[in-house]
Amino acid sequence: MTLTPHELRELEANEAWLHGFATPSPSPDALNRLRAAVQRETDAVVEPKRRVIRPGAPTGAWAAAAMLLLSAGVVWQAAREYRPAPTPPAFAAADTDRLEEFVSRWERTDEIDDDAPVLNWLSREVGDLESGANASWDGTLSQLEEEVTGLETDLTRPWYDSYDDDGATSPARG
Amino acid sequence: MNDESLRVIIAGAQRGDRAALAALVERYAGRLFGFFYHMTGRRDDAEEMMQEVFLRVVRMIGAYSDHGRFEPWLFRIAANLTRDRIRRDRRSPMVCVTESDEPDGDPLPGAFTDESPADRSEQNEEIDRLNAALAQLPEAERQVVMLRHFSQMSFKEIAELMGTPLGTALARAHRGLARLRVLMEGHEGASDHDAYAARAS
Numbered sequence: 001m002t003l004t005p006h007e008l009r010e011l012e013a014n015e016a017w018l019h020g021f022a023t024p025s026p027s028p029d030a031l032n033r034l035r036a037a038v039q040r041e042t043d044a045v046v047e048p049k050r051r052v053i054r055p056g057a058p059t060g061a062w063a064a065a066a067m068l069l070l071s072a073g074v075v076w077q078a079a080r081e082y083r084p085a086p087t088p089p090a091f092a093a094a095d096t097d098r099l100e101e102f103v104s105r106w107e108r109t110d111e112i113d114d115d116a117p118v119l120n121w122l123s124r125e126v127g128d129l130e131s132g133a134n135a136s137w138d139g140t141l142s143q144l145e146e147e148v149t150g151l152e153t154d155l156t157r158p159w160y161d162s163y164d165d166d167g168a169t170s171p172a173r174g
Numbered sequence: 175m176n177d178e179s180l181r182v183i184i185a186g187a188q189r190g191d192r193a194a195l196a197a198l199v200e201r202y203a204g205r206l207f208g209f210f211y212h213m214t215g216r217r218d219d220a221e222e223m224m225q226e227v228f229l230r231v232v233r234m235i236g237a238y239s240d241h242g243r244f245e246p247w248l249f250r251i252a253a254n255l256t257r258d259r260i261r262r263d264r265r266s267p268m269v270c271v272t273e274s275d276e277p278d279g280d281p282l283p284g285a286f287t288d289e290s291p292a293d294r295s296e297q298n299e300e301i302d303r304l305n306a307a308l309a310q311l312p313e314a315e316r317q318v319v320m321l322r323h324f325s326q327m328s329f330k331e332i333a334e335l336m337g338t339p340l341g342t343a344l345a346r347a348h349r350g351l352a353r354l355r356v357l358m359e360g361h362e363g364a365s366d367h368d369a370y371a372a373r374a375s
Contacts, residue, residue, distance in 0.1 A: 002341045007348055014351035018323055021304055022297040026207040030221040034203060037225055038195055041232040046190035 177242060184244055187235050199228055206252055209324040213256050213316065215305050223259065227251050249325035250335055253317065260313060307357035315350030318343055 003011065026034070183201075186194025206227055210220035230251050238247055308316050314336070321332050333343035 003344050003348055008344075011344070011348045011351065014348075014355055015322065017355060018319070018351065022300055023204065023208045024211045024217075024220075024301050025204055026221055026224060027217075030207075030224070031199075031203060034221075034225050034228060035196060035199060038199055038228050038232060039192060041229050042190060042192055042195050045233055 180244060181240060181242075184235070184238070184240050187231075188238070195228075195232060198231065202248060203228075205324045206248075209249070209252055209320050210256065212305060212308050212320050212324075214259070215309050219259070223252070223255055226255060230255075245325055246327050246331045246335075249321060249327060252325075253321060253335055256317070303358060304354075307354050310357055311350050311353060315346045315353070318346040319350045319354065322347055 180201075183194045183197045187198060203224060206224045207220050210223040211217060214220055214223070227248070231248065234251075238244070308320075311319070317336070318332055321327055321335070322329070327335070329343050329347065330340055332347075333340045336343060338346075
């Protein structure tokens with residue numbers, strides 16, 4: 001889906017229009033609470049001697065997970081082969097079991113023959129975990145489970161075939 | 175603030191320099207608050223989420239590799255937090271609360287502004303109307319529009335963040351803004367695609 005030059009001009013004009021609106025501001029109290037919270041958190045995470053902020057995630061482990069997920073080519077292979085190192089406490093054996101359960105359920109939704117979206121999505125999630133843009137591997141697993149539950153539900157709905165990727169609906173096939 | 179000064183601040187923050195982290199707060203608190211406020215429609219949620227983002231920044235900035243893309247990284251955290259919050263709140267759907275519904279009834283304090291009370295009141299009405307209109311947009315359109323507006327991310331970065339093709343992100347922005355303008359201005363003609371936008375809703 002691409003925009004025509006006319007639509008691009010409309011988009012630019014509407015963006016400029018939106019910039020004309022006032023921007024809401026946080027209250028002074030909220031700003032003061034924020035400043036205090038940031039100071040407390042800084043004190044808590046900065047190592048007193050080295051004065052550097054400790055990375056909040058075992059990034060090597062996420063990198064390994066990303067490589068496995070991507071290099072395997074298909075998500076279930078990656079999940080089956082992945083055995084996390086014992087060091088990252090955030091990724092326990094139970095998490096591997098949950099991931100495998102997700103893969104197993106994903107396989108059962110065999111009407112889905114295009115793995116690219118889930119691979120891209122997983123890659124992005126792992127990248128976010130690695131960069132710190134997402135904080136919780138557990139949250140990611142929960143989301144995976146939610147996604148597959150949603151897919152299983154969607155597959156039973158009559159409108160599934162008419163749903164396209166930009167959220168618009170079109171007349172049902174057949 | 176230019177790129178070089180931001181790089182200095184980020185390097186300071188990575189060393190655990192309190193002043194550098196405070197400078198990041200001063201620089202980005204307003205934009206993050208605005209993003210969350212328009213995404214959730216609630217001042218208290220927006221303030222809480224703004225704080226959560228900065229706490230994550232403090233914890234994670236050591237893992238951030240500076241390639242001049244700090245803002246996309248920051249708003250990626252914000253977008254992920256919003257997504258998680260919206261999913262969590264689906265069980266109890268968000269209600270768009272206007273400033274005048276807030277318990278203390280205070281107008282938007284001019285934390286970053288020095289407008290008169292009359293000016294602020296007018297701005298509050300406008301912000302209320304904008305929030306009400308934004309609440310009528312599909313979540314995906316609202317997120318693209320707000321990310322673009324507050325984070326100044328490129329459409330390519332937004333598309334990557336949302337896991338969609340570039341064309342889809344552009345189309346959502348075009349459709350969402352056109353729909354928003356119609357809702358705000360209450361007339362036809364903001365876009366040739368108003369009719370389509372209305373149908374799609």
